[in-house]
Amino acid sequence: MRTGTAQVLTIYLGEADQWHGQPLYVAILQLLREEGCAGATALRAIAGYGASARLHEGHGLRWSSDATVVIQVIDQSARIERLLPRLRTMVRGGLITLHEVEVVQYSLAQPQRLPAHRTVGQVMATKVTAVRPETPVSQVVSMLLQAPFRALPVVDEQRHLLGLITTGDLIRSGALPLRRGLIRTALALDEATAAQMRAPLGQAGQSARTAAEAMNRQVRTVRPEQSLREAARLMAETGLRRLPVVDAEGHLIGMLSRTDLLRAIVSSPLASGDEEKETSGGQVQLASSGAMAPPSLVDYVRREVATVHEETPLAEVLDSLLRSPLKRVVVVDDERHVRGIISDVDVLAHLQAEQRPRFLSLLSRLARGREKEPVPPEGAFHLPGLTAPPRRASDVMNRSVVTVLSSATVQEAIASMMRTGRKVLPVVDDDGRLVGIVGRSDLLRVLLEDDKNAL
Known part of the structure; x- marks a missing residue:
């Protein structure tokens, strides 16, 4: 999906090598495919020699009839690292090498149906950070503010899953004042704004509460053998963004996020990486017997979009923004051409220093009460002191808007979402006029279609 580094795994073995009654190279290719590797190639050498070659007097070099087979895999380091122990067991006589490579282009073939047999275990992240029940909430807050993931499983000594702590749980309990993006932005602004954030964070740091007291014990989980479609359906029905993966005994063995499922649709060796720990430990190939036209985006677009004009007063922008279920408003001109997009982080960054404390207090109150009043009535938001710049939507909008x-x-x-890190994309026609908007939860529906309409 994007340029970057990957790893090349190369295996040298003999064509006659066997594994449980079948050619070893076939068994390895099957393993790689079952584990969701982006691709693998097996090459048969026309000549060569290895450690077993011998020079015989008077006859020169005697070539072996057991031709060398070379298997090469280019994939992300997390999956290759996970597969190496099994591959080393299988290759009893041969050579395995590993080196880093720079990928300059990766083009997808014609998308086809997503095989129903693809499982959670092939896509889940296996390197999961967890905490114990006695872990102080202060430590949990610190970890979630700094880490790329947004949830911490709580496990016992045997890694039995006991509960889950998300940033939303911490906000509802009062341990966090706001979501992470706003906190991080506030801490990087002027000293007064940063101090306003440090105060509640300091209180959380002195709290005697533990993870067991803050965690959500009613956790929905999936098993590694369940299909991706089952997991996608559970996420769609519950609105959850991530699911712990447990084995038959309830041991935590991985995490599955909404992003993992989306990346499974577009398959790339660079679709996930170490920089985002809650993303996939693998991707799923799109393949089946018989090609089908890829599903059109227009079938998944939300037509009702929160929009404002470039000249809309900032007070009205805030009212539209804070009532928007996607926490975004799209800025358009008179002909509905997309000019920008606005989030609460954009507003905070552009407000004057003396305006920011009131805005943060408003957002904090809304964050704590969102469960009771998810859609406040129109005109419910009022932020005094908006007579000074910025005064209108064009003053605070992000002009680097990514559309599709x-x-x-x-x-x-x-692919555009994964490449740019955007969670929502305005959808435009060929002339750049707004058609609707699409989020990750909307695109996840593609995994729920029946076989006649699915990939």
Whole structure:
């Protein structure tokens, strides 16, 4: 999906080598495919020699009839690291090498159906950070503020899953004043704004509460052998963004996020990486017997979009923004051409220093009461002191808005999200006029289609 580093795993073995009654190279290729590797190639050498070659007097070098087979895999380091122990067991006589490579282009073949047999275990992240029940909440807060993941499983000494702590849980309990993006932005602004954030964080740091007291014990989980479609359906029905993966005895063995499922649709060796720990430990190949046209993005677009004009007063912008379920408003001109997008972080960053404390207090109150009043009535928000700049939508909007054409495929939209890190994308027609908006939860529906309409 994007340029970057990957790893090349190369295996040298003999064509006659066996593994449980079948050629070893076939068994390895099957393993790689079952584990969701982006691709593997097996090459048969026309000549060569290895450690077993011998020079015989008067006859020169006697070539072996057991031709060398070379298997090469280019994939992300996390999956290769996970597979290496099994591959080393299988290759009893041969050579395995590993080195880093720079990928300059990766192009997908024609998308086809997503095989129903693909499982959670092939996509889940296996390197999961967890905490114990006695871990102080202060430590949990510190970890979640600094880490790329947004949830911490709570486990016992045997790694039995006991509960889950998300940033939302910490906000509802009062341990966090706001979501992480706002906190991080506030801490990087002027000293007064940063101090306003440090005060509640300091209180959380002195709290005697433990993870057991803050965790959510009613956790929905999935098993590694369950299909991706089952996991996607559970996420869609519950609105959850991530699911712990447990074995038959309830031991935590991985985490599955909404992003993992989306990346499974577009398959790339660089679709996930160490920089985002809650993302996939693998991708899923799109393959089946018989090609089908890739699903059109237009079928998954939300037509009702919170929009404002470039000249809309900031007070009205805030009212639209804070009532928007996607926490975004799209800025358009008179002909509905997309000019920008606004989030609460954009507003905070552009407000004057004396305006920011009131805005943060408003957001904090809303964050704590969102469960009771998810859609406040129109005009419910009032922020005094907006007579000074910024005064209108164009003053605070993010002009580097990433859009996607309504004629694009679902795969192209997901690829754009993964490449840019955007969670929502305005959808435009060929002339750049707003058609709707699409989020990650909308695109996840592609995994729920029946076989006649699925990938």
